[in-house]
Amino acid sequence: MKALVIYENNLPNIKLLACNFDSIKVASFKKDNAADYLPSNPIKFSHEGFDFISKIKDIKDYDVIFFSNEVLSKEVASLYAGKNALGVISHVSEIKVHKDNSLSFIVYGWGNLAVEIMSKTKPTVCILHSSTSKDKYNPLTIDLIEVSNDESLNLIETRYQNIDDKIKTKIAIGIGLGVSKDLFEKIFFIAEKLGAEIVCTRPVSDMGYLPYEKVIGDTGKEIETDFYIALGISGSIQHLSGVQAKTIIAVNSDPNAPIFAKAQIKINDSVERVIEGLFQWAKSF
Known part of the structure; x- marks a missing residue:
């Protein structure tokens, strides 16, 4: 089982996922972050993020693509899923791997309510609800993917979301x-x-x-x-x-x-x- 984790500033806690997958790779929207896949230029807009992850080698071979709980990351998740006819499961807190290698995802609601959602697509696109990792990620190799910034748009202000706030x-x-x-x-x-x-x-x-x-x-x-x-x-x-x-x-x-x-x-x-x-x-x- 293979998983890809995509983030901007807040790297999800990969240790929570490691027990369910044989291989986990990480992609970042910022060039100066630690990841297996990095863009040649920082990603600022969702369509740039879509272009970036679409160029990741064999991306459709992953069983799950996890996106961090950040604004840009969630926008790219929706765009990528929409353009590839994939469903999006939000607020994922836990993952279950069944004997037949099928996957299900636990989404907690209000009070003691929890919903178990079965995966019907490959890859499954998920938005994690977990906290950020406290450990530094150290990739064995780094693939730098060439992406172009959109010069037709001017980013006036960036507001970073701290999901632990x-x-x-x-x-x-x-x-x-x-x-x-x-x-x-x-x-x-x-x-x-x-x-x-x-x-x-x-x-x-x-x-x-x-x-x-x-x-x-x-x-x-x-x-x-x-x-x-x-x-x-x-x-x-x-x-x-x-x-x-x-x-x-x-x-x-x-x-x-x-x-x-x-x-x-x-x-x-x-x-x-x-x-x-x-x-x-x-x-x-």
């Missing part, structure tokens, strides 16, 4: 697209009175309402909290994968919002009305 707080208020911008001032006031951390979904940050550092989920940080008050958040797995909360209090006007299936306290009401009620309560302190 976790927000820890007693109370957190999460803001989703179901919250209008004119309610933010009241939410900040409520958070101040509660001593709560304010976080958000990725689309809220993309619209410029809150900084990227406040994003929780696949493309942001994780949060560990006793109480998570989710305002106007639909409840996609991309966001809730980053939420570790003892109690989720969900406020949403849509009775079919997926977050209600995960929440311990469900408030199916107007977000505006609930925020106004909390605001009046907070003013009484």
